[in-house]
Each structure stands twice: as structure tokens, then as C-alpha cells.
Amino acid sequence: MKHNEGSIIYINGPVVKGTNMGHFKMREMVLVGEDKLIAEVIGLNGDVGTIQVYEETEGVSLGETIYGLETPLSLNLGPGLIGNIFDGIGRPLNKIAEMSGDFMPLGIGLLSLDFxxxxxxxxxxxxxxxxxxxxxxxxVIETGLVTHKVMIPPGVEGVVTFAESTGDYTLKDILLKIQDKNEIITDVKMYQEWPVRKARPIGERMRISKPLITGQRVIDTFFPIAKGGTAAIPGGFGTGKTMTQHQLAKWSDADIIIYIGCGERGNEMTDVLEEFPKLIDPKSGKAIMERTVLIANTSNMPVAAREASIYTGITMAEYYRDMGYHVAIMADSTSRWAEALREISGRLEEMPAEEGYPAYLSYRLAEFYERAGYVTTLNGSEGSITIIGAVSPAGGDFSEPVTENTKRYVNAFLALDRKLAYARHYPAINWLTSYSGYIKMLSEWYSDNVADDAIEHRNKIMGLLQEESKLLDIVQLVGEDVLPDSQRLILEIARIVKTGILQQNAFHKDDSFVPLEKQYKMLKVVWHLYVRANECAEKDIPMSRLRDVELFEKIVKMKYNIPNDNLEGLKDLIAETDAYYDALLAQYN
Structure with a gap:
């Protein structure tokens, strides 16, 4: 196993320095000490190297041997990934639990798939x-929801000189022998090995043109995420980041979900590990784990493994994308990953930048988010990776470095609001501070697949919400009674939008997931109500008559009372609105 050798001269937590390392390479995997701890070379200066250790270094002493493996940190990619739970460097936790119980022993090695x-x-x-x-x-039928498409590895092509017949095989078995133009023969097995920090090759990056449909009105209608796009969900403690990602994982129309816990508190990661296996995929009725990979890291695990976890997740995502699947990554949260970078940087005695984070924080975030995209794969199929990263700014301060740098590289920013969360308004996405840069890109898709005026109605309702924000500033100073009825009407309609559309009940059978057609028609009902009521307001009909309590309440509760598979009730609401205001106009004329 050992090719090169060095010896430890300095230990500082997860960072080890060794001498006699002139023959090692940057990013080479090494084994540290007699326990054979998994580590990676992250710095070389002549004969002295700096090593990042992915396990606890307690008990390692000076003078112990470092063994080089002459390969970068890599993953074995093949059948068995889906439905599994891994740590930050791709070791299967269920398998380790069977071998050693509740605690992971040191030096267990870089286990991976079941061979x-x-x-x-x-x-x-x-x-x-x-x-x-x-x-x-x-x-290979990997699970009831995923067919594993076994691919020729990148860089291999030629004539098949040997091929097994259809049958039962292990990952170690040679399935093909391929001879290239130089008559070199390559053995091809059921799995591939790929370095996690290197992006897998693609055919062509395509223009983003399709939304990731989530069934959440505030996202699909107001701040859409594109397939192959990037999104951030920033929010302080208790604002619902994990809950929002659960909803997206359960309801989004991605084929594969990869959930990366990159350093959240242990109890939160435990909740994910307990809850995800219980979730049912609503489209198939099977367990959602049959299309999910979980990568579990908590804030008390070694920081080096936390730093590597997002690369492990994105490499798995690229592998399934190359098969032609649409993959969604949930990274919870990138703030904890950035804190791992900060800790390692401090132990390397690098010059700190803002708030102690390393100067290359922005570059590392860009490196991660740019691996998203909608692509044509090497085999000509279409696949995508959508990255949705939660951000946990301390105290909900969005001006801190991780949130600010994340905003530079994501096109959808779904800002969670503490006041909304504490008022039990979920999803607690603030409609004034959130934005999506995909609206223009997706407008043609919405026009073709939802309605010609779908984006137009969205913009009109957003205009009302922004106008309401301005009016509320005036109301706080002088009270609502001084406003003219046309402006008081805007406040009333905005309340309907916030309660009846933006707020969503994850536990209601018809409100947990809402199809785009219903989302659009709900907007249409609310806008029609505003148009008809405003028509009466212009005739100086008093606000007390403009606001019909029964009608307004029906419109607020249409999300519950009108089933997703029968939207005729929405037409009835429009007819009822017309009848009420026609009668009102006739009375005052």
C-alpha cells in the first residue's frame, strides 16, 4: 500500500506537517501514523508537506510514518449509492455501524460500495x-425508482474485444474489455473511480430554459428556480431552512436528491437521518430514499471531512447527471462548510480576510456552484444539477461574508425572515428581500406550459406587495384611516395574497404540493378581485362595501377548499366576484 514515506514533525488538530515529503504530490491521499488515518496533502514546500486529516488526530505523535497512496481523494461511483448514507468522504455509515457499532473506529479505511x-x-x-x-x-435496477445506467468511463473509447452476457455480477467483475487505436486494452467494470475535486466532463452546457417545479407557490410563481440553476436559502436560527429543503426534496420534480449535511448541529442531522427514510415519494408512493443519497456531517465531526463533504456530494450528482438524470443537491448549510475552511486556514496560519474567513472563500464557493448546470452529456442525453444551498448567517445578518459571497454566484435568493417564521408563516420566504434571476429565462416556458399571461400576473401581484410595503410605512406614522379607499384596498388584497397564496400548509393534502395550473388560476382570482373592487373604489363606493367578508374569506381559503384535481371552483369564485361587484355598481349607479 505504501509508495512514498514521510514522517510527522508537527501536529495541530486536523493539520499535520511532515518531512521527507519531496516525492509526494499536491492533493495526494495519504495514511497517517500507525492507525492509518485517511488524509490529503494540501501544501508542499520543498521537503516539508502539510496534510489535512479526515479523522481525529488524538494519539498521533511526532515521528510517525506518513504513507503515500499516489492518488487524489476519489470516490467509487456505481450501483449502491442511492438509498445509502455516507460521511463526508464517502464512507457508508450503515456498513460501518454493522462492523463496529455506534462509534466509528480510527483507521477503518476508505470504505465505499459493497463489492x-x-x-x-x-x-x-x-x-x-x-x-x-x-x-x-x-x-442495473438500483432501486424501485432508479435504473442505474452503467457507462464507459471518461477517456475510454475503442472496440469491444470482450463482453459478458446479461447476468448477475459484483462490482469487481470485468464486464468489458476495450481496445483503443493504440491497441491498449482497458478493463471496464460496473463502477468508476473519480477524484472529487475535479468536475466530470460534459458534452455541452445548454441554455437554462426549464423550471425546477417544487409545488411551493412562493417559489414556482414568484421566485422560480431553474433546472440546472443555483439557489440560496439564507436564514437565521429557527427560520425553516431545513424544513424548506425537506419540502423541495420531497416535492421537486428532480429524479435524484442528494442531501449534504455539511456541518449542522448533531440533533438537526439526526432529525434528517430519522425523517428522510420515513418520507414517501408522492409521485410513486415508494420511499423517498429510493431516489436519495444522504451525506451526513455534523459540527462535532472533523473539520476536514466537513470541508470535503460538498465535493463528495457534487461528484455523486455529476455521475447521475451523466446518465441523463436531473439531480437536485440540498447543501445544509454552506456556512458550516465555510467555518471548516476558516478553521483549517487558521491552523495553516494563513492571512485571514473578513471575519477571519480565508481570502479564497469566494473562489471556493464559485468552484462549487459552477458545477451546477443543464448539459448535454457525453452520450448525448440531457441531464442537470440544481444546487440549493442553505446559508446560516449568525443572527440572521445577511451582510456577513458567506451570504454576501453566495449572492454573487446564485441566481435565486430565497431569504427567510425571522418575523414570518415566528408568526407561523411558512415557507418564511420574505417576498421583498428575495429575488430570482430566472424569471426572464423561464418566461417562454411559463407562456407555453402555463398561460400566456402567467408572468404578467406574477408581476402585477408583486407590484401590489411592493406598494403595500410603502403604504405600511405611512400607516405606522398616521394610521390606516387617513388613506384613501383605493390604497386601503391594496392593503386588503395584499393580506389575501400573503395569507391565501404565499403561506402554505405542508401538512394539508391539497396545499402541500400545488400544481402550476392551480397556482396561476389562484393568482388570476386574486387579481380579478382587485380589478373589480378597484373599479368600485373609483366610483367612490366606501371601503366597508368593497370588502365583502364572506367573499374575501372564500378566496383566502380556496387553497384548501378547491382540490388540485378539480379547479372548476376557481371559475365559480370569479363568477361570484363579478356578481357581487356588478350588484354593488348597480346599487350605487
Whole structure:
């Protein structure tokens, strides 16, 4: 196992310095000490190297040997990822629990997939076929929801000189032998090994044009996220970041969900590990874990593993994207990942930047988010990775470095508000401080698939909410009674929008997920109410008559009372609105 050797001369938590390291390489995986702790070379200066250790270094002493493995930190990618729970460097926690109980022993090694399990492989190529990089040459039923498409590794192409027949095989078995133009033969197995810090190759990056449909009105209608796009969900403690990501994981139309816990508190990660296996995929009725990968890191785990966790997750996502799947990544939270960067940077004695974070924080965030995208894969299929990163600014201060730098690289910013959360308004997304840069990109899709005026209605309602914000400043100074009825009407309609549309009940059968058609028609009902009521306000009809309590209450409760599979009731509400205001106009004329 050992190729190069060095010896430890300095230990500082997860950072170790060693001498006699002139033959090591940057980012090379190494084993530290007699316990063979997994680590990575992160700095070389002549014969002295700096090593980032992914396990606890307690008990390691000076003079112990460092063994080089001559390979970067890599993952084994193959059947068995879906439904599994991994730590930050891709080790399966369930398997380790079977081996050693509740506590992970030191030096257990870089375990990964189950190499003894047999999978039923349906072969798609035969001897004499010419194959290219990324081509799907076999299929495996990985779970009830995911068919694993076994691909030719990147950089391999040529003529098939040997091919197994359809049957049951382990990951260690050779399925193909491929001879390239230089007559070099490559053995191809069911799995691939890939370095986590290197993006997998693609065919072509495509223009973003489709939304990630989540069924959450405040997102789909007001601040849409695109497939292949990036989004941030910043919010202070208790504002509902994890809950929002749970909803997106459960209801979004992504094929694969990868949930990365990159350093949250242990009890929060425990909740995720307990709750996710209980969730049912609403589209298939099967367990949501049959299309989910969980990567679990908590704030008391080694900071080096926390730093590596997002690269582990994005590498798995790229692998399934290359099969032609649409993948959504939930990173919870990137603030804890950034804190790991800060701690490692401090132990390396690097010059700190703002609030102690390293100067390269912005670069690392960009490096992560730019691996999202909607692409044509090497085999010609379409796939995407959508990254949704939660951010946990201390005290809910969005001006801190992680939130500010994240805003530079995401196109959707779903700002969670503490006041809304404490008022039990969920999702607690503030409609005034949030934004989406995808509205213009997706307008053609909404026009073709929802309605020609879908974005127009969204903009009108947003205009009312912004006008209400200005009016509330006046109301706080002089009271609502001094406003003209046309402006008091805006306040009333805005209340309907906030309560009846922006607020959503995750536990109601018809409100937990709302199809786009219903979202649009609900907006249309509210806007029609405003138009008709404003028409009467212009005739100087008093506010007491403009606001019909029964009608307004029906419109607020349409989200509950009108089922998603029968929207005729929304037409009835428009007819009822017309009848009321027509009668009102006739009375005053």
C-alpha cells in the first residue's frame, strides 16, 4: 500500500506537517501514523508537506510514518449509492455501524460500495461494437425508482474485444474489455473511480430554459428556480431552512436528491437521518430514499471531512447527471462548510480576510456552484444539477461574508425572515428581500406550459406587495384611516395574497404540493378581485362595501377548499366576484 514515506514533525488538530515529503504530490491521499488515518496533502514546500486529516488526530505523535497512496481523494461511483448514507468522504455509515457499532473506529479505511453484492446486469453492447466515453453499455435496477445506467468511463473509447452476457455480477467483475487505436486494452467494470475535486466532463452546457417545479407557490410563481440553476436559502436560527429543503426534496420534480449535511448541529442531522427514510415519494408512493443519497456531517465531526463533504456530494450528482438524470443537491448549510475552511486556514496560519474567513472563500464557493448546470452529456442525453444551498448567517445578518459571497454566484435568493417564521408563516420566504434571476429565462416556458399571461400576473401581484410595503410605512406614522379607499384596498388584497397564496400548509393534502395550473388560476382570482373592487373604489363606493367578508374569506381559503384535481371552483369564485361587484355598481349607479 505504501509508495512514498514521510514522517510527522508537527501536529495541530486536523493539520499535520511532515518531512521527507519531496516525492509526494499536491492533493495526494495519504495514511497517517500507525492507525492509518485517511488524509490529503494540501501544501508542499520543498521537503516539508502539510496534510489535512479526515479523522481525529488524538494519539498521533511526532515521528510517525506518513504513507503515500499516489492518488487524489476519489470516490467509487456505481450501483449502491442511492438509498445509502455516507460521511463526508464517502464512507457508508450503515456498513460501518454493522462492523463496529455506534462509534466509528480510527483507521477503518476508505470504505465505499459493497463489492461483494451481486447485481443483475443487462448488457447493451457486444464484441465488435465501437464504444465512446460516457456511452451506456449496461443497465442495473438500483432501486424501485432508479435504473442505474452503467457507462464507459471518461477517456475510454475503442472496440469491444470482450463482453459478458446479461447476468448477475459484483462490482469487481470485468464486464468489458476495450481496445483503443493504440491497441491498449482497458478493463471496464460496473463502477468508476473519480477524484472529487475535479468536475466530470460534459458534452455541452445548454441554455437554462426549464423550471425546477417544487409545488411551493412562493417559489414556482414568484421566485422560480431553474433546472440546472443555483439557489440560496439564507436564514437565521429557527427560520425553516431545513424544513424548506425537506419540502423541495420531497416535492421537486428532480429524479435524484442528494442531501449534504455539511456541518449542522448533531440533533438537526439526526432529525434528517430519522425523517428522510420515513418520507414517501408522492409521485410513486415508494420511499423517498429510493431516489436519495444522504451525506451526513455534523459540527462535532472533523473539520476536514466537513470541508470535503460538498465535493463528495457534487461528484455523486455529476455521475447521475451523466446518465441523463436531473439531480437536485440540498447543501445544509454552506456556512458550516465555510467555518471548516476558516478553521483549517487558521491552523495553516494563513492571512485571514473578513471575519477571519480565508481570502479564497469566494473562489471556493464559485468552484462549487459552477458545477451546477443543464448539459448535454457525453452520450448525448440531457441531464442537470440544481444546487440549493442553505446559508446560516449568525443572527440572521445577511451582510456577513458567506451570504454576501453566495449572492454573487446564485441566481435565486430565497431569504427567510425571522418575523414570518415566528408568526407561523411558512415557507418564511420574505417576498421583498428575495429575488430570482430566472424569471426572464423561464418566461417562454411559463407562456407555453402555463398561460400566456402567467408572468404578467406574477408581476402585477408583486407590484401590489411592493406598494403595500410603502403604504405600511405611512400607516405606522398616521394610521390606516387617513388613506384613501383605493390604497386601503391594496392593503386588503395584499393580506389575501400573503395569507391565501404565499403561506402554505405542508401538512394539508391539497396545499402541500400545488400544481402550476392551480397556482396561476389562484393568482388570476386574486387579481380579478382587485380589478373589480378597484373599479368600485373609483366610483367612490366606501371601503366597508368593497370588502365583502364572506367573499374575501372564500378566496383566502380556496387553497384548501378547491382540490388540485378539480379547479372548476376557481371559475365559480370569479363568477361570484363579478356578481357581487356588478350588484354593488348597480346599487350605487
Amino acid at each position: 461483494e453484492k451481486k447485481w443483475h446486469v443487462v448488457m447493451k453492447v457486444s464484441v465488435g461494437d465501437i464504444v465512446i466515453s460516457g456511452q451506456i453499455f449496461a443497465e
